[in-house]
Amino acid sequence: MPEVFTCRFGATPITGIITASLFWQLDNSPREYQERVTFFAFVTIADYYICSDRLAIILQERNIMLRETTYNVYRLYSYWLSVSDALTWLSSLLLLSITYSVTTFWAPGLEGGFTGFSIYFGVILASFWAGNSYILFLSGLLPDTSRAYMIIVKTLGSLVLFCGVYVTRNEIPLYWIRIHYLSLKKYTYHALMHNEFDDPTRCIVTGIEVFDGTPFVGTEPVGLKEQLLRGISHVLGKNITSWTCTTTGPDLLKQRGMADIGQWECFWITNAWGIFFRILYFLCCLFMPHSSGKGDLIFDPEVEKTAHRLRKETRIRMREQSSTASLGLNLAVNLLNSSNDSEQEEIIMANNNWTLGELAASDLIQ
Structure with missing residues (x-):
């Protein structure tokens, strides 16, 4: 789709x-x-x-x-x-x-x-x-x-x-x-x-961004935040500056x-x-x-309808192909039969001519 x-x-x-x-x-x-x-x-x-x-x-x-x-x-x-x-x-x-x-x-x-x-x-x-x-x-x-x-x-x-x-x-x-x-x-x-x-x-x-989302986020000057960081460093026993990655x-x-x-x-x-x-x-x-x-x-009924139409078209196409094939086969058989009949007629005529010649020869001998 x-x-x-x-x-x-x-x-x-x-x-x-x-x-x-x-x-x-x-x-x-x-x-x-x-x-x-x-x-x-x-x-x-x-x-x-x-x-x-x-x-x-x-x-x-x-x-x-x-x-x-x-x-x-x-x-x-x-x-x-x-x-x-x-x-x-x-x-x-x-x-x-x-x-x-x-x-x-x-x-x-x-x-x-x-x-x-x-x-x-x-x-x-x-x-x-x-x-x-x-x-x-x-x-x-x-x-x-x-x-x-x-x-x-x-x-x-x-x-x-x-x-x-x-x-x-x-x-x-x-x-x-x-x-x-x-x-x-x-x-x-x-x-x-x-x-x-x-x-x-x-x-x-x-370190300085630790205060984001707290009441100290807008505190000025920045030195107050640095003092708070030094207090936190003293409590934790670690040196935390403004640029320390926490x-x-x-x-x-x-x-x-x-x-x-x-x-x-x-x-x-x-x-x-x-x-x-x-x-x-x-x-x-x-x-x-x-x-x-x-x-x-x-x-889906639409799908069923489409499938039915396709099957019908396939059957019609197969019939046409089979009928065409049968016509061709019949034509070939007729041509073969007609050629056989003409050959038989030529053989008969040849035999008939040979027989008349022999009869004429036999009459002269007699």
Whole structure:
């Protein structure tokens, strides 16, 4: 459906542009670093909701696939492992990932240069892959569009609560900690955060910036803040000056409970989720055709009408080809029979002439 892909491709850069405009060119102040954390949270949430718009297409393709596999047109694993299907969804994911990455990486002023952008693009692509596989799996369980959309919205919204965006891993109760590690968005969010803050030489908060967000943020002169820092240094037994780095990038990750899994582990786990959900979808489709003969599947009447028209045209074309072939065969047989008859007539005439000659000769002899 080109028009559906066009709408989808148009909505993705618009979402990226709106996101980038909200977080335009963030600086290196502690407040702006918190804005970066919020930005990554929004990107993580938007990644998976962008994938949900493909549900209607997946359901239509699944109904056609189940009908044709039920009629033994081809086998299920042939459809699942088809190169054309892989090229279709892979090219779509690549195009959407590049578009969304370009519109959301450079505008907020993220760190890392081209290497950081490459990793950022890979994480976005992996999240699109996992999100599409998750939508694909739910379409195998729920053939109805309204119910599938309801489950998708509810589950994706619930997974946000456990991925570490609003509640860090250290603050999640123990009886919910398993859901935290089962959340798809956790690994995307952690990979993006590691890509931005996993640099021990990068200073997030200096000594003078400790007072940002406190009643002393606007205190003048600055010497009062320096006196407070000397008092804190005396209490802690450490020399903390105005330019002493008090919080680095890895320190920020530890504070938010993201030091348990590294960046590349999150990346590969996200890809593994995509493979896992596609295997579950294959198993759902494997058992679904057994109930298709009982009327559990409702097919699109327009698709049925088109399939009926194509089958009718194929039968007419085959009849025309067979009739043409039979006419050609009859013509060849007639030509062969006529040539045989002419040859027999020539032989008979030759025999007749020879017999008359002999008779004339015999009469003269006598």
